[in-house]
Amino acid sequence: MAVFDVAASPWHFLPLSAATTTSLAEKRLNLAEILEADALLDIADLAYTMQISDHGLDDRLAVLGCNNLELVKALRDGSGAGWISGCGSTMARPVAFLFPGVGEQYVNMGKDLYSHAPEFREDMDYCFDRLDRELEADLRTAMFVEGWIAPTRQQAWLRGASAPHEPVSELNRTLYAQPAMFVIEYCLARQLMRWGVLPTAVLGYSLGELVAATIAGVVSIEDALRIVAGRAKLIDELPPGAMLAIPMAASEVAPLLADELSIGISNGPKLCVVSGANAAIAELAAAFAAIGVATRQLSTTHAFHSPFMKPAADGLRSLLKTIELRQPNLRCLSNVTGTWLTDAEATDPEYWLRHLCQTAKFAECLDTLLDSEEDWAMAEVGPGQSLAALVRQRAALLPGDRGQLVVPTMRSLYDCEDDRLVLMLVLARLWVAGSDPDWAKFHAGACRQRVSSLAELGIVEDQLS
Incomplete structure (x- = not known):
């Protein structure tokens, strides 16, 4: 079975490398001449030949296109959407997978891959079949909706009193949102790993830590699906809550919070998220607005990472006692501590209950990762690009040019690119980086x-x- 239906893919990736910038320029112009001279040249065979060739040289560039004309134009112009260049290395850069949390999901996410990548579809169906039994609901139908019209960027910008009415999706409900995000991220990670993109470290944002733990071997996929389904069902039964993003450090905001509020997530030196009851969150937003601080209420149904999750944690405890938790086989970061997950934590059911109820220290996790003196090649494995933005904000504060790379692996809600192209760009960017x-x-x-x-x-x- 083909891992990826390459024959049906309209995009082709041509990698070039050379010892010097001058020789690289000569190679690309020579390649353009070859393409111009032979209009019948099979571009898929050309791409295959170039990809499997020995590329032990540092100056690299990648050119992507759908046809002969696009590739020639990119090669001759030395720029454009299908042009990626950079200085790689004969030493492979360590790869870190970053897994987003709930809030980035959208209807038909991953549908392009589901339709065209046989083993990706097989993984998805495996998860769907088990989750449907656990949830007593049809997750596949909630994720993939024929005829669904996604909102545009302009509609998103206008969201508010004058915003057009947008269709309501089952994916906005915790019962579906958490399992859907887990499945798409896990299967996407598996797809990348099949292609030889192997992480040496994993970091998840909130729910994403469960995906990270699964990829790191802490739980089997079967047990992970039981945890995700049980967790989602328990949270779905809780009273509603809200979360508010505030452009201030968690340490600055915490002293200002009333009893029904707590720091849910620490996102960065100047960004945190507060969790709490709906009324208390509304009052907090009004109080900040009165002093000129713009806040944003997140599209969540509950007050995640707060004491409001305790009833769900109590219900999850009995399930976790039936599950084998193993030591991670990859470096995995902990949202609970903000440092590397220890073997003792990974194998302790109570850790995963604390993970549900306590502040998610994502900013501290990023600090740990970026302070590790390694030039990471990071892939945000899942929909959206919010984690990439947080990484860039944090990396900008580091001294010097550390050469950190972070690439999205799926389009966001308001983009229209085919996910096959997005994944091809991931491979191209990682290849250019070494x-x-x-x-x-x-x-x-x-x-x-x-x-x-x-x-x-x-x-x-x-x-x-």
Whole structure:
């Protein structure tokens, strides 16, 4: 079975590398001439040949396009949407997977991949079948809706009194939102790992830590689905609550909070989220507005990461006692402590209950990751780009140029790109930065031929991997 239906993909990724910038420019212009001279050249075979070739050189560029004309234009212009360049390294950069939390989900997220990536679809169906039994609900139908019209960026900007009415999705409900986010992130991580993009560290945002723990081997996928379903059902039964994003440090906001409020998430040096009862959150927002501080209420149904979650945690305790928790086989960051998850924490059921009720220290997790003196290549594995934004804000405060890279792996709600293109761009950006995906696995099941003339013309090295 093909990991990815390469034959049906309209996009092609051409990697080029050279010892110097000058020789790289010569190679790209030579490649443009080859494409111009042979209109019948199979671009898929060309891409395959270039991808599996030996690229042990530091100056790298990647060109993406749908056809001969697009690729030639990018190669000749040396710029454009399909052009990615940079200085890689013969030493592979460590990869970190970042998993977002609830709030980024949208109807039909991942549908492009579900339709065109057979093993991704197989993973999704495996999760759907088990979750449908656990939830007594049809998650697949809630996620994938025919004829669904997503809101535009303009509608999002206008949201408020003058905003157009937007359709209400089941995915806004915790019962569906949490399992849906878990499934899409887990299956997307598996897809990347099949292609040889292997993380050495994982970090989850709120619910995303459960995905991170699953990828790190703390729980099996079967047990993880039981936890996610049980957690979602218990939270769904709780009284509603709210969360408010405030552009201030958690340490500044905490002393101002009334009894029904607490710091839910620490996002950065100047951003935190407060959790609490609806009325108390509304009063807090009004109080900040009165002093000129703009806040934003999140699209959540409950006061996550707060004492309001305690009844759900009490209900989850009995389930966790039936589940085998193992030591992580990857470095995993803890939202509870803001540091690396220890073996003792990972295997303690009470840790996962604290994770539900206590402040999620995401800012501290980022500090730990970015202060580790490694030039990470980070992939935000899931819908949206909010974690990438938080990483860039935090990295901007670091001294010097640490060369941190963070790439989205799925489009956000208001974008229209095909997720296959987004994933192709992930591979291209990681490759330019020095990582080397497993191209043989990427092309598994596809009938490809090497274009021997590329080596003769000096476009690729003679030695093929």
